[in-house]
Amino acid sequence: xxxxxxxxxxxxxxxxxxxxxxxxxxxxxxxxxxxxxxxxxxxxxxxxxxxxxxxxxxxxxxxxxxxxxxxxxxxxxxxxxxxxxxxxxxxxxxxxxxxxxxxxxxxxxxxxxxxxxxxxxxxxxxxxxxxxxxxxxxxxxxxxxxxxxxxxxxxxxxxxxxxxxxxxxxxxxxxxxxxxxxxxxxxxxxxxxxxxxxxxxxxxxxxxxxxxxxxxxxxxxxxxxxxxxxxxxxxxxxxxxxxxxxxxxxxxxxxxxxxxxxxxxxxxxxxxxxxxxxxxxxxxxxxxxxxxxxxxxxxxxxxxxxxxxxxxxxxxxxxxxxxxxxxxxxxxxxxxxxxxxxxxxxxxxxxxxxxxxxxxxxxxxxxxxxxxxxxxxxxxxxxxxxxxxxxxxxxxxxxxxxxxxxxxxxxxxxxxxxxxxxxxxxxxxxxxxxxxxxxxxxxxxxxxxxxxxxxxxxxxxxxx
Amino acid sequence: xxxxxxxxxxxxxxxxxxxxxxxxxxxxxxxxxxxxxxxxxxxxxxxxxxxxxxxxxxxxxxxxxxxxxxxxxxxxxxxxxxxxxxxxxxxxxxxxxxxxxxxxxxxxxxxxxxxxxxxxxxxxxxxxxxxxxxxxxxxxxxxxxxxxxxxxxxxxxxxxxxxxxxxxxxxxxxxxxxxxxxxxxxxxxxxxxxxxxxxxxxxxxxxxxxxxxxxxxxxxxxxxxxxxxxxxxxxxxxxxxxxxxxxxxxxxxxxxxxxxxxxxxxxxxxxxxxxxxxxxxxxxxxxxxxxxxxxxxxxxxxxxxxxxxxxxxxxxxxxxxxxxxxxxxxxxxxxxxxxxxxxxxxxxxxxxxxxxxxxxxxxxxxxxxxxxxxxxxxxxxxxxxxxxxxxxxxxxxxxxxxxxxxxxxxxxxxxxxxxxxxxxxxxxxxxxxxxxxxxxxxxxxxxxxxxxxxxxxxxxxxxx
Numbered sequence: 001x002x003x004x005x006x007x008x009x010x011x012x013x014x015x016x017x018x019x020x021x022x023x024x025x026x027x028x029x030x031x032x033x034x035x036x037x038x039x040x041x042x043x044x045x046x047x048x049x050x051x052x053x054x055x056x057x058x059x060x061x062x063x064x065x066x067x068x069x070x071x072x073x074x075x076x077x078x079x080x081x082x083x084x085x086x087x088x089x090x091x092x093x094x095x096x097x098x099x100x101x102x103x104x105x106x107x108x109x110x111x112x113x114x115x116x117x118x119x120x121x122x123x124x125x126x127x128x129x130x131x132x133x134x135x136x137x138x139x140x141x142x143x144x145x146x147x148x149x150x151x152x153x154x155x156x157x158x159x160x161x162x163x164x165x166x167x168x169x170x171x172x173x174x175x176x177x178x179x180x181x182x183x184x185x186x187x188x189x190x191x192x193x194x195x196x197x198x199x200x201x202x203x204x205x206x207x208x209x210x211x212x213x214x215x216x217x218x219x220x221x222x223x224x225x226x227x228x229x230x231x232x233x234x235x236x237x238x239x240x241x242x243x244x245x246x247x248x249x250x251x252x253x254x255x256x257x258x259x260x261x262x263x264x265x266x267x268x269x270x271x272x273x274x275x276x277x278x279x280x281x282x283x284x285x286x287x288x289x290x291x292x293x294x295x296x297x298x299x300x301x302x303x304x305x306x307x308x309x310x311x312x313x314x315x316x317x318x319x320x321x322x323x324x325x326x327x328x329x330x331x332x333x334x335x336x337x338x339x340x341x342x343x344x345x346x347x348x349x350x351x352x353x354x355x356x357x358x359x360x361x362x363x364x365x366x367x368x369x370x371x372x373x374x375x376x377x378x379x380x381x382x383x384x385x386x387x388x389x390x391x392x393x394x395x396x397x398x399x400x401x402x403x404x405x406x407x408x409x410x411x412x413x414x415x416x417x418x419x420x421x422x423x424x425x426x427x428x429x430x431x432x433x434x435x436x437x438x439x440x441x442x443x444x445x446x447x448x449x450x451x452x453x454x455x456x457x458x459x460x461x462x463x464x
Numbered sequence: 465x466x467x468x469x470x471x472x473x474x475x476x477x478x479x480x481x482x483x484x485x486x487x488x489x490x491x492x493x494x495x496x497x498x499x500x501x502x503x504x505x506x507x508x509x510x511x512x513x514x515x516x517x518x519x520x521x522x523x524x525x526x527x528x529x530x531x532x533x534x535x536x537x538x539x540x541x542x543x544x545x546x547x548x549x550x551x552x553x554x555x556x557x558x559x560x561x562x563x564x565x566x567x568x569x570x571x572x573x574x575x576x577x578x579x580x581x582x583x584x585x586x587x588x589x590x591x592x593x594x595x596x597x598x599x600x601x602x603x604x605x606x607x608x609x610x611x612x613x614x615x616x617x618x619x620x621x622x623x624x625x626x627x628x629x630x631x632x633x634x635x636x637x638x639x640x641x642x643x644x645x646x647x648x649x650x651x652x653x654x655x656x657x658x659x660x661x662x663x664x665x666x667x668x669x670x671x672x673x674x675x676x677x678x679x680x681x682x683x684x685x686x687x688x689x690x691x692x693x694x695x696x697x698x699x700x701x702x703x704x705x706x707x708x709x710x711x712x713x714x715x716x717x718x719x720x721x722x723x724x725x726x727x728x729x730x731x732x733x734x735x736x737x738x739x740x741x742x743x744x745x746x747x748x749x750x751x752x753x754x755x756x757x758x759x760x761x762x763x764x765x766x767x768x769x770x771x772x773x774x775x776x777x778x779x780x781x782x783x784x785x786x787x788x789x790x791x792x793x794x795x796x797x798x799x800x801x802x803x804x805x806x807x808x809x810x811x812x813x814x815x816x817x818x819x820x821x822x823x824x825x826x827x828x829x830x831x832x833x834x835x836x837x838x839x840x841x842x843x844x845x846x847x848x849x850x851x852x853x854x855x856x857x858x859x860x861x862x863x864x865x866x867x868x869x870x871x872x873x874x875x876x877x878x879x880x881x882x883x884x885x886x887x888x889x890x891x892x893x894x895x896x897x898x899x900x901x902x903x904x905x906x907x908x909x910x911x912x913x914x915x916x917x918x919x920x921x922x923x924x925x926x927x928x
Contacts, residue, residue, distance in 0.1 A: 097817060141644050152642065154651075155619070170903045176815045177849045178616065178884040180605050180655055181892075181900055182926065183908045187618075187651040191644055208699070235672070238702060238746040282702040351640045355560060385641045420642040428645075436645055439634045444647045446914035451907065462646060 003057055003080075004037055010049045013040035013086060023081045027068050027128075028340050028347075031426065033077040035062070040083045044161060044169060044200045050082060051198065052167030060459045063194035065104065065136025068128040070336070070347055071425025073140070073193045073461050082198060084135045090114055091201065098206045099158065099175050104135025104199050111204075120206040123150040123242075127333035138199045141191030143421030145243045145332065148384035150207060152421065154190050159203035162189050165196075165452040175203045188447065193423050194458040196451040210242075210279035212286035214300040215319040215328055217265050218274045223358040223383075225312045226274050229303075230384055233278060236303055240296075243277040245332050246357075246381040254378050255331065258338040262331050265317035265324070274383070275332050277325075332380070335389065339378045344397040346404045347427065348390040350411050351420035357381060357388055363410050368392065371406060372399050387420040401430070408435055424462045433464035467521055467544075468501055474513045477504035477550060487545045491532050491592075492804050492811075495890065497541040499526070504547045508625060508633060508664045514546060515662065516631030524923045527658035529568065529600025532592040534800070534811055535889025537604070537657045537925050546662060548599045554578050555665065562670045563622065563639050568599025568663050575668075584670040587614040587706075591797035602663045605655030607885030609707045609796065612848035614671060616885070618654050623667035626653050629660075629916040639667045652911065657887050658922040660915040674706075674743035676750035678764040679783040679792055681729050682738045687822040687847075689776045690738050693767075694848055697742060700767055704760075707741040709796050710821075710845040718842050719795065722802040726795050729781035729788070738847070739796050741789075796844070799853065803842045808861040810868045811891065812854040814875050815884035821845060821852055827874050832856065835870060836863050851884040865894070872899055888926045897928035 007014045015023070015038040024033040036059070041047045054061045060079040067074055074081070087105035094100075095118045102111060108129040111122050124137065126144035136142070138160065141153045150156060159174040172186050189197050220226045223246070230244050247255075252268045264273065278300060280286055285296040297318065307313040319325040340347070352360050361379065368375050374395035381388040394403050408418050408431055418431040432441070444463055448455075471478045479487070479502040488497040500523070505511045518525045524543040531538055538545070551569035558564075559582045566575060572593040575586050588601065590608035600606070602624065605617045614620060623638040636650050653661050684690045687710070694708050711719075716732045728737065742764060744750055749760040761782065771777040783789040804811070816824050825843065832839050838859035845852040858867050872882050872895055882895040896905070908927055912919075 096819060141648075143642055143644075147642065154648070164903070164907070168903050170907060171901050172904065174881065175817060175879070176881050176884075177818075178607055178611065178815045178846075178851050179881040180885055180887045181881050181883045182888065182896065182904065183660070183911055184605075184618070184648075184651045184655055185904060185907055185911075187648045188911075191648055196647070235745065236747065238704065238744060238749075240702065280702060281699065283700065285702075351642045353561060353639060354641075382642075387642050415639070417638065417640050417643040417645050419645045420640070421644055423644045424646065432646060437635050439628070439632050440636065440646065440649060443628070443634060443649055443915065447647055447649075447652075447911065450910035450914045 003059060006053055007037065007039050007050065010053070011039065011041050011046050013042070014038070020081070023064065023067065023083065024076055026072055026074065028070060031072040031075040033075045035076040035081045036078055038081040038083055040086045042086045044163065047082065047163045047198055047200050048167045048169055051163050051165060054080060054456055055166045055454060058454055058456060060456050062458050063135070063139065063198045065133035065139065066107065066128065066131040068132045069136065069140060069425060070349070070422045071427040073423060073425030073458070075426055084133060084200070087200065093118055095120060097175065100204045100206055101173070101201065102134050102204060103201050104133065106134045108132045108134065108137060115206055116209055119209050121209045122156070122204055123207050124153060124156060127336045134202060135199050138190050138202055139192065139194050140423040141421070143382065143385070143387065145245060145382060147382060148244055149239070149242045154187055156205050157186070157190060157202055158205055160186055160189060160199050161201040162197040162199050165454065165457050170197065173201065173203050191423065193425060193462045195448060195462045196457065208281040211281055212294050212296045213277055213279045213325060214297045215277045215325045216300060216304070216316055217328055218276060218304065218316040219266055219270050219314040220272045220274060220312065221314060222272060226272060226383060227355060228312055229274065229307055232303055232307065233276070236299065237278055240278045240280055241276065241384065242279045243275065244384040245275040246383040247273045247275065247332070248379050250377050251380050254338045255334060258341060259334050262327065262334060264331055265328070266315055275328055335380045339389070339391040342393050344394055344400050346392045346394065346400050347422070348392065348404070348407050349420050349422040350388045350390055350416055350418060352386045352388060352411065352414055352416040354384070354386040356414055357383065357386065360388065360410060360414060364390065364407055367406050367410060368403055371403060375403065404431070405434070426461060429464045467523060470517055471501065471503050471514065474517070475503065475505050475510050477506070478502070484545070487528065487531065487547065488540055490536055490538065492534060495536040495539040497539045499540040499545045500542055502545040502547055504550045506550045508627065511546065511627045511662055511664050512631045512633055515627050515629060518544060518920055519630045519918060522918055522920060524920050526922050527599070527603065527662045529597035529603065530571065530592065530595040532596045533600065533604060533889060534813070534886045535891040537887060537889030537922070539890055543923070548597060548664070551664065557582055559584060561639065564668045564670055565637070565665065566598050566668060567665050568597065568602070570598045572596045572598065572601060579670055580673055583673050585673045586620070586668055587671050588617060588620060591800045598666060599663050602654050602666055603656065603658050604887040605885070607846065607849070607851065609709060609846060611846060612708055613703070613706045618651055620669050621650070621654060621666055622669055624650055624653060624663050625665040626661040626663050629918065629921050634661065637665065637667055655887065657889065657926045659912060659926045660921065672745040675745055676758050676760045677741055677743045677789060678761045679741045679789045680764060680768070680780055681792055682740060682768065682780040683730055683734050683778040684736045684738060684776065685778060686736060690736060690847060691819060692776055693738065693771055696767055696771065697740070700763065701742055704742045704744055705740065705848065706743045707739065708848040709739040710847040711737040711739065711796070712843050714841050715844050718802045719798060722805060723798050726791065726798060728795055729792070730779055739792055799844045803853070803855040806857050808858055808864050810856045810858065810864050811886070812856065812868070812871050813884050813886040814852045814854055814880055814882060816850045816852060816875065816878055816880040818848070818850040820878055821847065821850065824852065824874060824878060824880070828854065828871055831870050831874060832867055835867060839867065868895070869898070890925060893928045
């Protein structure tokens with residue numbers, strides 16, 4: 001019995017030939033591969049049987065969630081794609097315990113809808129939320145726009161269920177907030193991009209659903225002024241800033257070009273635009289007061305007014321309706337779409353010390369222009385985390401790697417990271433080789449060998 | 465040249481014979497061992513040279529911080545103790561970046577003093593803060609009384625510097641809030657109790673120093689009422705509860721017996737006592753208002769008043785001075801001292817779902833009494849985390865293990881953990897063997913073999 005027949009004995013949901021091809025292409029359109037087949041199990045037991053079979057036969061396996069990654073981590077030339085897309089059960093939501101137990105194939109937005117119906121929030125959000133799946137967010141330790149307040153995926157996950165390379169199930173589905181019984185295997189699996197195991201389910205932390213939002217677009221004279229605005233907001237609200245996003249001129253220019261339907265409230269002719277949101281669960285912030293205003297919104301107006309007087313804010317538009325708030329979010333969440341539709345491109349997902357971003361951007365421009373006078377860029381930043389999405393468009397494909405190296409040089413010199421939240425996949429393998437501490441690389445390889453001695457799990461990814 | 469001479473060539477700070485003996489005894493007085501020697505390096509380079517020598521000669525090494533652990537993790541029969549106590553430099557505090565870079569030997573309280581001088585806080589605190597060292601808190605992923613708001617050690621650490629078993633230095637001293645460049649080796653090292661590497665320095669997160677505290681002791685009719693109090697406080701303050709500690713009658717009885725100098729504001733004749741503190745950095749909470757009150761304190765009074773009306777609070781004493789606040793903290797932080805001075809004892813450091821603690825305590829009592837009618841207990845709990853310190857005093861030493869197993873049975877049945885924040889060391893090795901998922905144990909052993917192939921780092925600890 002050949003491999004495909006044996007897979008079909010585990011589950012009928014096996015795709016081959018042309019049916020498998022769409023799974024072999026990534027969202028950016030950079031990696032086009034021909035998978036051996038696609039298997040779509042429905043239960044952890046099926047995943048376990050598939051991995052045991054792959055282990056026995058030495059078949060390379062690429063775990064796949066929503067396939068919205070930006071680094072080619074699910075490229076699958078000749079490999080078996082293990083898609084979690086049919087494991088979409090929300091096993092339970094326990095409002096008093098503030099947890100959700102979900103399978104890896106649950107779509108992020110579906111979890112938002114389910115938790116909000118219970119007055120709670122799973123506070124991770126990013127542009128691809130309508131197709132990204134929980135398993136993928138765990139595999140990449142995804143970030144997004146609310147990390148400032150709630151942390152990355154790792155911070156939002158209490159426990160996981162994992163199928164190991166040989167098919168054994170590793171049960172780490174604790175819902176406890178404290179557990180010091182041995183090594184932290186959970187956080188090792190999270191962010192490992194499917195190279196150490198296949199995450200099949202997770203226990204996720206839920207947070208109270210904000211009862212009021214104050215959302216605004218603000219123009220500032222400079223990036224340091226934006227940081228001052230962030231710090232004042234945090235101080236005055238006791239840390240209620242959920243999103244603090246930076247969109248400079250190069251972003252707004254591309255927005256006008258590719259999403260002309262989304263008109264920013266303060267227009268496109270702006271050097272430094274900030275999109276911000278504060279949110280509260282505290283009754284005194286949220287209930288309408290004598291003047292008919294929500295106090296949270298009044299507080300934001302007051303701080304922005306003070307900063308306008310001080311010359312630190314140039315202009316501001318507050319969202320006065322649900323529709324205005326949604327427009328502001330759409331302008332920010334269009335980032336992935338508007339930044340990848342020019343080729344060739346280099347996606348840089350950088351992290352820098354928060355107060356160094358202006359310096360980085362000016363150093364990068366000064367370094368890149370002489371190498372490629374025709375280079376252009378699209379910048380958008382989760383400013384509060386120091387995370388800069390700095391996509392560049394070289395004049396020719398041959399310049400991609402030299403320009404990426406030039407960016408890395410500056411990032412390394414500033415003690416930043418060449419991968420903040422997208423992970424490594426294939427796209428940043430050369431950066432790992434060039435920039436990562438060699439001792440760390442050695443130990444990562446030792447960990448990989450311990451968990452996947454035959455090297456069948458997502459081979460060739462993450463580790464050079 | 466023998467080993468001791470070779471150590472002395474690295475650093476003159478080598479203790480042998482009677483000078484080494486005090487390091488071989490743990491704080492509880494349960495583990496009394498005779499170390500081979502104690503070496504006290506001053507720099508990471510010296511630690512590296514010591515580990516290279518130990519690796520070459522196959523010498524077992526026990527890393528040691530303040531030696532305040534409760535599980536025998538630093539017992540060192542025939543082993544070389546590597547004490548970090550001379551590496552006490554605070555390398556830098558950068559207030560704008562809100563980080564401190566410290567060496568492993570820094571005493572926790574010294575870091576508190578240094579950060580508070582800059583208007584910032586390193587918000588980890590527990591009874592042994594005056595002697596516990598940062599390296600030890602990292603090795604055990606220490607918790608304490610402020611986890612509810614700020615998390616465990618793992619949540620407070622951005623980066624670490626580690627010397628590996630063979631002496632190589634693993635530089636993970638990032639100060640970034642987002643870094644997805646490969647596997648999470650940092651969190652693997654944190655909580656590994658010195659069995660995977662020797663942590664020599666860390667980059668720690670600092671938080672704004674609260675500008676006002678509202679601190680109280682409260683008596684409640686039952687544990688579920690206490691949880692309601694916690695939830696209301698969190699809702700009304702937007703999550704400003706820093707400490708929420710439970711001290712029932714068995715605790716207050718021992719307090720009267722062993723620390724008669726600490727008189728609880730509401731007396732000792734109480735079934736369910738809560739010690740709580742809320743803290744704020746928000747100016748509107750902290751500045752004295754027209755009535756001469758701090759609004760934060762008024763808010764607490766109001767919530768307690770409402771709950772008193774509803775019959776959910778029986779009585780409350782608010783700290784009206786710095787001295788009263790300090791007394792309340794001392795009553796809570798006497799826990800370790802008053803709980804270990806009766807022998808034989810079994811220290812249970814349990815974690816349970818937050819709403820299951822009352823059930824656990826009644827099940828435990830019902831189970832233990834028939835096994836040992838003379839058993840007594842001392843209970844204190846970080847209630848908001850589900851962490852219960854449930855120390856029991858069997859009638860005879862022979863009953864220690866049977867009673868510990870009986871407690872474990874209940875904890876496992878309730879999907880709790882037998883180790884919340886103290887770690888495993890030697891004291892909980894049998895629990896690891898009995899209770900931990902065998903697949904998880906297998907993978908932990910594989911990780912141990914990858915990092916420490918000769919098994920010289922804290923041998924015999926953590927993993928059965």
